[in-house]
Amino acid sequence: MEKVLVLGGGIGGVETAFAHSVKAFDVELISDREYLWIYPISIWIPTKEITPQECKLPLEEIAKRNNFKFTKAKVKEIRSKEKKVIVEYDDGRTEEKTYDRLVVAMGGVKKKHPGLEYTLSTCGSPEEAVKIRERYWELIEKGGGTIAFGFGGNPKDPSGVRGGPVFEVLFNIHFHLKKLGLRDKFKLVFFAPMPKPGKRLGEKNADRVFEFFKKHGIEYKVGVKIKEFQPDGILFEDGEKIQSDLTIFTPALDGHPLYKNASDLPLNEAGFIKIDEYCSVPGTDYTVWAVGDAAAIEGPEWRAKQGHLAEVMGRIVARNIEKLIQGKPQEMESYLPHVYILCLMDMDSWGGIFFMRTHKRALMIPLPKVGHWLKKLWAWYYKNSKLRKIPRIPGFDAP
Numbered sequence: 001m002e003k004v005l006v007l008g009g010g011i012g013g014v015e016t017a018f019a020h021s022v023k024a025f026d027v028e029l030i031s032d033r034e035y036l037w038i039y040p041i042s043i044w045i046p047t048k049e050i051t052p053q054e055c056k057l058p059l060e061e062i063a064k065r066n067n068f069k070f071t072k073a074k075v076k077e078i079r080s081k082e083k084k085v086i087v088e089y090d091d092g093r094t095e096e097k098t099y100d101r102l103v104v105a106m107g108g109v110k111k112k113h114p115g116l117e118y119t120l121s122t123c124g125s126p127e128e129a130v131k132i133r134e135r136y137w138e139l140i141e142k143g144g145g146t147i148a149f150g151f152g153g154n155p156k157d158p159s160g161v162r163g164g165p166v167f168e169v170l171f172n173i174h175f176h177l178k179k180l181g182l183r184d185k186f187k188l189v190f191f192a193p194m195p196k197p198g199k200r201l202g203e204k205n206a207d208r209v210f211e212f213f214k215k216h217g218i219e220y221k222v223g224v225k226i227k228e229f230q231p232d233g234i235l236f237e238d239g240e241k242i243q244s245d246l247t248i249f250t251p252a253l254d255g256h257p258l259y260k261n262a263s264d265l266p267l268n269e270a271g272f273i274k275i276d277e278y279c280s281v282p283g284t285d286y287t288v289w290a291v292g293d294a295a296a297i298e299g300p301e302w303r304a305k306q307g308h309l310a311e312v313m314g315r316i317v318a319r320n321i322e323k324l325i326q327g328k329p330q331e332m333e334s335y336l337p338h339v340y341i342l343c344l345m346d347m348d349s350w351g352g353i354f355f356m357r358t359h360k361r362a363l364m365i366p367l368p369k370v371g372h373w374l375k376k377l378w379a380w381y382y383k384n385s386k387l388r389k390i391p392r393i394p395g396f397d398a399p
Helices: 011-021 039-044 059-065 126-142 163-180 203-215 257-261 307-325 370-386
Strands: 003-007 026-031 035-037 056-058 069-072 074-079 084-088 094-098 101-104 145-151 186-192 219-222 226-230 233-236 241-243 246-250 288-290 341-346 351-357 362-368
Touching: 003 011, 011 026, 011 059, 011 101, 011 307, 026 059, 035 059, 039 163, 039 370, 056 059, 059 069, 074 257, 101 307, 126 145, 126 163, 126 246, 145 163, 145 233, 145 241, 163 186, 163 246, 163 341, 203 219, 203 362, 233 246, 288 307, 341 370, 351 370, 362 370
Parallel strands: 003 026, 003 101, 026 069, 101 288, 145 186, 145 246, 186 219
Antiparallel strands: 035 056, 074 084, 084 094, 226 233, 233 241, 341 351, 351 362
């Protein structure tokens, strides 16, 4: 029984641990959090549709129900040549963890921007989600204000853009204010430095998003780089400033400092871990693998790091390690055919829009009313299937 060490307790890390445990590997997952934070449904926290606690799944419980070990600790160093990982516990103790196979699923960090401390992110910590909720309801109590929503890019690796959640929070707040009868008291503004945000969804689909903006009175400024964030707004390089009472901004991903400063793994220009088509890190003789946001993924120009891809990569790693042990390396699978965009963009009471982009086509299907409840149904399925309270749907499960 090989020892598989999984670093990271996010969506990709949890699925990776599960996929290996069902194949009878000795699996240990290490995370500095005690819970899995379900980012796709955290968009409902600002409007109080759900509580932060409803976005959390205890990792200890997930581990027990899925037959792997969970260790709460912070990863301090990766020494792939020695097959060791150094971790630090809450009480300051450090320990060397050894492994036969290592899967890195620790994600990335937000790219730095001047004045970023004056913003709050839709893809940030649970504490940030609570702050967005508090600031939003303060404006409601005040009777109105300006809320700016935006996301950034990373020229060194465009795959880490986090546009979808920003759009979702924007649309949820728009329709929530309409329900409260306060929409006319608020100015909602979208901004992004790229000329056509949402282009990775397809040219026509990106145009439709801006048609939606115009229809619902959402202002926007795109195609101009951000100079800095200020306490009362956003200053752009063309000299224009958008005044804002609340700035919700999600930067693009950058490589985790651990990869750059405390590992001997090969990295791309942005600091993500290089992998081959099988998710294995070159030069490690198939002992180290990387999945999800941690990896420098290849593919079409419009590729994006999403949760479903991270889960698929975790399952592929488990199958590929199994093939290696069986002496069938020629049967290993590539993750590249699975690089596509899949998104159900939630819009509160209006419903939602289903987006899908593959190598062959780009789809956009409006789902009035039902779209919102489909996402609610997905949330219920995700939580309960991860805790093994209900069967996993064939096709989404690790074989």
